[in-house]
Amino acid sequence: MMRKRVIECCMELLALRGLKFTTAELANSLGISKRTLYEQFEYWSTRCFL
Numbered sequence: 001m002m003r004k005r006v007i008e009c010c011m012e013l014l015a016l017r018g019l020k021f022t023t024a025e026l027a028n029s030l031g032i033s034k035r036t037l038y039e040q041f042e043y044w045s046t047r048c049f050l
Contacts, residue, residue, distance in 0.1 A: 006037065006040055006041075009026060013025065
């Protein structure tokens, strides 16, 4: 469920700001820490998607 929320929020930020948002902004939008965000995407190749 968390991964789905992260991806949905990421898509919303992309629609609003293009590629000009940070992982900190994404985490803040979700109400989680950057560490929690990174824990959801264990592999670097997946993080590059973010």
